[in-house]
Amino acid sequence: MTATQNKGIKVEGCGKGRANWHLFTELCKGCGLCITKCPINAKGEKCLQWSKEVGLYSTPAVQPDPEKCIACGTCELLCPDSAIRIERNK
């Protein structure tokens, strides 16, 4: 894996400061499946939403609201291109 592929978005303090949320913009294709599957979005709140950054095909990437994200890992498990990584703080 070359260093250029590790560019992306980092959202700190998800899940009440327990985890950091990362998205690799050179892997995200902007399909939006994670937005539909996010359990906080399903409750009617706005957690995982479209970002101002763009992904691989110049389509919008996604970004969570760190206040509402619970770092459950659904988006990480679901992403077809492994573009999302959640790293828990030790």
Place this chain on the structure above:
Amino acid sequence: MPQQLDIAPKLPQAQNPEPGASKFCPGCGHGMILKTLAFAIDDLELHQRAVFGCDIGCSLLAWNYMNIDSVQTHHGRTTPVIYGVTRAVPDTVGIAYMGDGGGLAIGAQHLVNAAVRNEKMLVVMVNNTNYGMTGGQMAPTTLPGQITETTPYGRDVEASGKPARGAEMVSSLVDTDKAFVTRASVTNLRKLRTTFKKALTNVSEGRGFSFVEVLSICPLNWRTNNVTTWERIKSMEEYFEVKDFVVPQELEGVK
């Protein structure tokens, strides 16, 4: 601008990291299924024993996805190529990866005979109810009334029959003491990983044939967005029942 991150993407060891983003369309189900299959291979540590074969169609884009020995075969002939490998080298865990065209249309004869002979291999059949690579034509699994390129008024059951149910067909052919036949879905990837582990365990212990049909999504050819894609696959799960059809007694405890 995106910032430089200090960590790398979390990929399974059985996935090849060099190509970067996969060749599949945005939102394709193949990416999820192959990632889950690679994690299942990691769990069972089958990297040296596994041979991966992919078919013509969208599944051929997986030719450099895996970090294990791969072979790309022709029009529905993935099953015979892989059981040829497993007969020549008996310790091999053969994985034949195909779409619904390779499994139920052009490759149906090979699937039937491999199931009857109880070949020691895993067949993964990805069912997305159309032929994705050529632009979304009608497949054997297209749902009644579904609009595709070749059925612009919806699939007519009188003219072209009802959708083919792959897992039911295979479960009626196999040896019920040794084979593992199931249907899974990409809506529950944790369960899919357990299913792949059961199927790979069945093959690696030399028991017999494993068949996993996975209901998948195709947002580009279905013309659906992220919300309606999940609604469409829910309606698919009503027609294609998601359950285990044949489970050998030895596999009951595998998690």
